[in-house]
Amino acid sequence: MEPINGEPEAQQSDVVPPSASSYLDPNYWDKRFAREDYYEWFKDYSHFRHLVLAHIQPRSSVLELGCGNSQMCEELYRDGVSKLTCIDLSPIAVEKMKTRLLSKGFKEIKVLEADMLDLPFEDQCFDVVVEKGTMDVLFVDSGDPWNPHPVTTERVIKMLKEVHRVLKHNGTFISIAFGQPHFRRRFFNDPEFTWSVEWNTFGETFHYFFYVLKKGNRTFESYEVLEPSANPSKSLFQEELDVDDYLFRINIDEM
Numbered sequence: 454m455e456p457i458n459g460e461p462e463a464q465q466s467d468v469v470p471p472s473a474s475s476y477l478d479p480n481y482w483d484k485r486f487a488r489e490d491y492y493e494w495f496k497d498y499s500h501f502r503h504l505v506l507a508h509i510q511p512r513s514s515v516l517e518l519g520c521g522n523s524q525m526c527e528e529l530y531r532d533g534v535s536k537l538t539c540i541d542l543s544p545i546a547v548e549k550m551k552t553r554l555l556s557k558g559f560k561e562i563k564v565l566e567a568d569m570l571d572l573p574f575e576d577q578c579f580d581v582v583v584e585k586g587t588m589d590v591l592f593v594d595s596g597d598p599w600n601p602h603p604v605t606t607e608r609v610i611k612m613l614k615e616v617h618r619v620l621k622h623n624g625t626f627i628s629i630a631f632g633q634p635h636f637r638r639r640f641f642n643d644p645e646f647t648w649s650v651e652w653n654t655f656g657e658t659f660h661y662f663f664y665v666l667k668k669g670n671r672t673f674e675s676y677e678v679l680e681p682s683a684n685p686s687k688s689l690f691q692e693e694l695d696v697d698d699y700l701f702r703i704n705i706d707e708m
């Protein structure tokens with residue numbers, strides 16, 4: 454996709470980090486956001502608007518995790534969702550987002566610096582939690598995707614526990630992601646969680662995943678099988694996705 458801050462290509466390449474694990478480093482994001490005004494990971498809102506609006510009502514209270522400098526919150530606001538809170542780990546992203554939203558008159562949208570692994574909100578206070586590309590960051594140094602490092606597993610479960618905690622009963626977690634269902638299932642289906650899990654895809658040649666997790670809707674069957682029943686043989690498509698640096702792949706696929 455086209456970055457929309459209009460910088461020359463040579464400068465754009467500066468945002469590519471030395472290694473995939475840099476995406477876990479808050480300094481990487483601060484440096485990047487200091488010089489980048491807009492960037493939309495995966496696809497912009499127009500590509501998944503139909504999916505997201507099926508799960509968010511105008512009166513819903515919505516928390517966006519890792520807003521970065523995306524336009525998703527303003528697009529939701531334009532679609533009538535006004536109870537929006539955005540968080541990001543990067544103080545620079547937060548300051549720039551606040552300034553941008555105020556300059557556009559979107560005063561009601563709250564933006565704050567926070568870690569999605571330790572959310573500063575009370576239990577059961579949001580109808581919807583949404584993230585795009587933020588959970589994927591937790592996987593950048595996961596090693597074998599079939600058998601991620603324990604540190605990755607711990608981090609992802611910690612994040613999901615926080616999401617589950619702040620969601621109201623019957624609340625919905627929407628995860629817009631690069632990570633495929635067979636790698637996400639084991640996390641989403643952890644026995645601690647009471648949500649049902651469904652997913653959809655969007656995109657043209659390359660598909661992204663749109664997961665919908667509904668708290669309190671879990672069925673008995675989904676507690677049973679957490680691992681792939683057999684080691685599925687990898688398709689060519691799968692091999693294309695088995696990469697350490699997911700951003701690099703995404704950038705290639707977006708072109």
Ligand SMILES: C[S@@+](CC[C@H](N)C(=O)[O-])C[C@H]1O[C@@H](n2cnc3c(N)ncnc32)[C@H](O)[C@@H]1O
Pocket residue numbers: 482492493494495518519520521522523540541542543546567568569570584585586587590
């Ligand atoms: C891949 S970018 C996605 C940005 C935006 N959601 C989008 O769709 O363009 C990941 C974002 O997550 C933020 N982030 C990374 N780790 C985080 C954490 N633990 N808590 C909150 N935000 C985090 C980064 O600062 C960055 O803005």
